[in-house]
Amino acid sequence: MYICHWYLFLLSFICIYANINSDNIHYPAIFIPGNGGSQIWARLNRTTPTPHFFCARHSDWFELWFNVRLLLPEVIDCFIDNMRLTYNSTTKKNIKFRSYSYSSYFAPMIRSLVTLGYTRGINLRGAPYDFRRGLDEQDDYLNNLTQLVIDTYEKNNQTKIIFITHSMGGPFALYWLHQQTNSFKEKYIHSMINIAAPWGGAIKALRLMASGDNIDKQYDDVLNRSNSSSFNESNNNTKENKNEIDRKEIFEHQNFRQEKINKINQLIENLIENCKDIPGLPYGCFIHMKSVIENINTATYEKYDVNDIHQSLLEAKKLIDLMNLNDTEKNKLQEIIFHIEEVVHELLDHLNKIELQLNDIIKEKEKIQYQYSNICSENDQNKKQNQELHNAINDLHGKNKIINDIVKDLHDRKQNLVSGFKDLQCGSKNLVSSFKHLNDEKKKLYDKINKLKSNIGELQKKSSNRVLKEVFAHLLTPCIERIKDGFDQMNEEKKRTFQQCYEFQKYYNARVLEKIKYKNEINDDEPLTLIREIIEKFSNEANLSTDELIEVLIDINKRNYKTYDFTEDYINDFIDGECTENDLIQYIEDKSDVAIMITDNEKDILTKLIRFSIAHRQELIPIQSTVTNYFGDSKVFDHYIDSPFRMSIVKRYKNMGTIVMGKIESGSCRIGDQCLIMPIRKLVKIINIYYDNDIETDSCICGENIRLKLKNVEEQEISSGFILCHAHQDPCSFGRVFEAQITILEHTSIIYPGYSTVLHIHAAVAKVQFKKLIRLLDNETNKTTQENPTFITQNHVAIAIFELSQAGQVICMEPFNRFPQLGQFTLRDNGRTFAVGNVLKIIN
Incomplete structure (x- = not known):
């Protein structure tokens, strides 16, 4: 084959x-x-x-x-x-x-x-x-x-x-x-x-x-195969001829029996010890072998059943053949089984001889009783035969003496039987000892189970600590980003004055954080002073002590912990009123599938950081109104039902399918529409539409906040800031380099090309860099006042070129004159909005 x-x-x-x-x-x-x-x-x-x-x-x-x-x-x-x-x-x-x-x-x-x-x-x-x-x-x-x-x-x-x-x-x-x-x-x-x-x-x-299929192989149930017919026929006669007299009552050679039984026990113990010494022997095979040996003991001690003994010996032989043993081990076990079989046969042969002798005695006794009955009958019929009857009685007395001798012999055998019962009692004591040993083993097993439970508890504690540290790492990301931005701004200043720059990874580590905590030698160290100032400011905003914040930063700095989206999901749900502060720990447990073990101090720090993140998130909500107030033109938020469909995705999750949440910026959609998710160009189908109050609808127009259930896409493929478009209409534009007009609202320092900040456009957030300043414009007339300026500052209006900082990253955007909703943006630094702008064209 x-x-x-x-x-x-x-x-x-x-x-x-x-x-x-x-x-x-x-x-x-x-x-x-x-x-x-x-x-x-x-x-x-x-x-x-x-x-x-x-x-x-x-x-x-x-x-x-x-x-x-x-x-x-x-x-x-x-x-x-x-x-x-x-x-x-x-x-x-x-x-x-x-x-x-x-x-x-x-x-x-x-x-x-x-x-x-x-x-x-x-x-x-x-x-x-x-x-x-x-x-x-x-x-x-x-x-x-x-x-x-x-x-x-x-x-x-x-x-x-x-x-x-x-x-x-x-x-x-x-x-x-x-x-x-x-x-x-x-x-x-x-x-x-x-x-x-x-x-x-x-x-x-x-x-x-x-x-079922045995793959063309023949398998026999070797453990349950019946004995050969010739062996059964040779033993059926023994079963049919069994007398009602119990063999134990007529066993006359106690010493011979005890000697053979002792030898069988010794061989069985030897067999079990050899099985224990075999390396790799499955525990199930050992248990089965012990069961077979117990069957041999039962058949020998109690029933004296030849068929049962032979059946058990045959099972033992077949079990040895099935074991994965080498020839030496297999021959050794088979030799022990052979000796056990030989001794059992000697014992059973002896029993058969005694049984024959007993049958002869019984027959003789029955014959005497029959003769006595005839004599009594003749005495009643014929008194003349008294003398003959007297002689017969004398003869009967003689035979009665023989019977008395037999009875005495039976009495002696009874004594032997009592002795056998005493041996049985000794065996019972051994059994009690075995039960005691079994209880000891049971206690050891319970000890191991308790130890295992302890280990499981330690693992649960480690898992809880890992999840908590990952949550802390996520919540402290803004603090670390502030420190990175601080280093970037400091290095920009250093580059302009041709001074040596400071590497963030070199100065931000557990050793430096320990120095800051204990205030050792940091007064003259510019990078350490910067880190301390940012940490002190962040701790004040989060209502934490500086030492508490540094301890958490040191803890998560020891390794790179991943962050979880469910932390952001909790913040969003809290803002939307779907959960409360008391639901925090249960929320983490449900999302991470880990039982959280947290101290009161850790819970207090975690609660304060969550409150800070929620407050920081809620601070972002007025950004849209800032843009509206600045531009003032009603066309920025003019929505046209006949315009191409555009929906900005704010959130996505899994619930019997992939759900996306967002606002329809233009156009409309219906159930069954084929759509594209930009910028990944994923073709999807709308299968359900819901309003915020969970009311289901067949269609929806621009201006509505809705939830859509999509087909042919997984949750992890979608990110906040993606745009949903109709497949048969012009798709949304996207890029990484664009030209924009910006207005600096409030900024304390001068901004040069190369300055990095955070861009917020519709639901997308990305880090961008000023690549080039093209010209300055007049605030009122919008006319050019200076070409190729070297810097801009507060209250300046300028045309500039921006590029996304992350390599290969693109985001969805549209020129402001085509889709105002997707072309206006804000720039933020250290949690504050310092500029607003609109996209003029997408360069790359």
Whole structure:
């Protein structure tokens, strides 16, 4: 089967090579694997019960399919539970919670193509899928496949694609092709190569689903196979001929019995010790072996059942054969089993001999009783035979003596039986000792569980500290940004006077913060003095002591903590009245899935920082009115229903789909509209529209604050400041270099080219830099008063060129004369608005 399999792959590779190298063009290839050919990665975060207590409930990403270590008998139940899908009866869909990558069985073919000049990730790409789902649940996969085809086509200089599929990948690719238009396929698809595609159906898969598949292998239940018929026939007679007399009552050779039983016990202990010494022996095998040994003991001690003893010995032999042992270990265990069998047979043979002797005695006794009965009958019938009867009685007395001897012998055997009961009592004491040992082991297990609980508590504390530090890091970002801006302004001054600049990373660290905290040697150090002044100012604004603020800054400076969007979400919800200050800790726990353990002091600092951030955010709200008051022209906020649709995205979140919030700046929208998200050019569809009061509507016009549910986009793809446009109208402009007219409202220092500040335009916020001053304008006449000025200051009106500071960043904007709502902006520094302006043109 494997030879045929690789032969088929070889022929397929020849066909692939012929196709992808035709016309000396390296056509890009997309590989689609067969059923079971995709790897499944999972990250566990369970709240539901697991099959066993040792099954993991939480984990980082790990390979779920195909990982042979998860198929071991001890953990396979955990694997099955993690592998199965969860069905949602409301949506009629299976819940997704895993990631996928394609398997490595295409590797030989891919390596060969690489040697021919192909490059992984450029013109060799994979499209794995969740093979547990039907095609009716593969909408996301089919959409992603479309995007992958377009992306691969663009990356390869608009070269058509070749699909290479294996097995079930063929029907998946065909299903996708049927959904595409002819023009799309003509533009993007060159050909499709199918390897072993089930175009005629797959009857083997039907067999697998109906009754399971043993992969053409024969397996016997070696632990439950019945004994041979000849052995059963040889022992059936013994069972049928069993007398009602208990064997224990007539066992006459106690010493012989005790000797053999002691030897059996010694061999059994030896067997168990050898099993314990075998390295890597699964615990389940050891428990099963102990169960088999207990069956041998029961059959020998209590029932004396030959069939049960032989059945248990046979199970022990078969269990040894199933163990993964070397020859030495296996022979050693089999030799012990042989000796146990030999001793048991000696003991049972002895029992059979005694049973035969006992049967003879019983028959003799019955014969004597019969003769005595006849004599009594003859005495009643014929008194003349008194003498004969007297002689018979004498004869009977003699035989009675024999019977008395037998009774005495039985009495002796009874004494032996009592002695046997005493031995049984000793065995009971041993059993009690074993139970005591078991209780000791149970106590040790409880100790380990308590230790594990303690470790879990420590981990929970560490997780709580990590989340809190990340929240603190997010809330203190404005403070650190102020320090960075301070260094930038100081270095600008240094550059103009040709003095040495100070590197922010060199001076802002835990050691410097310790110096500032204890006020050691900072009076003559300009960078340290700057940092101290900014920290003191920030701590006053946040109503914190300087030492408290420095302690938190030192703590988060020890490592780079990531920040969480949910901190901003909480601030937005607080401002919107959706939550209160008392909801803060519960909000963090819900969003981070971590139980928060916080001291009163930490909670006090956290509350003050949240209050400061909320106050800082609320301070931004009047910015729009500042722009309106300054420009004064009503056309700035004139909204036209017939204008192209523009909606500025302020917030996005996940709730049974992707939700965006914002204000319609112009135009209108309806349910079912096809839209573009700019600047990422993501094609989406509007499926629901809601007002702020959760009232659903079919359409909405400009000027309204609304929420839209979108299809074909994930939450993490969207950022605040993105613009939503109609797909069939002119899209919103975007850029990173633009020319603008600005008015300096309030600024204490002179502004030169190279000055960095923060730009606020509609819902977007970005750091920008003055690149060039073109000319100064008169405040009243708007006429040019000076060309190419070297600086600007308070109350100046100027035309200047700006560039976004972050490399590669672009934001949506429009010239003010075309869309005033998207062309007006403010400039802020240290939390204050110092200038307003409007976009004249987008340069780049």
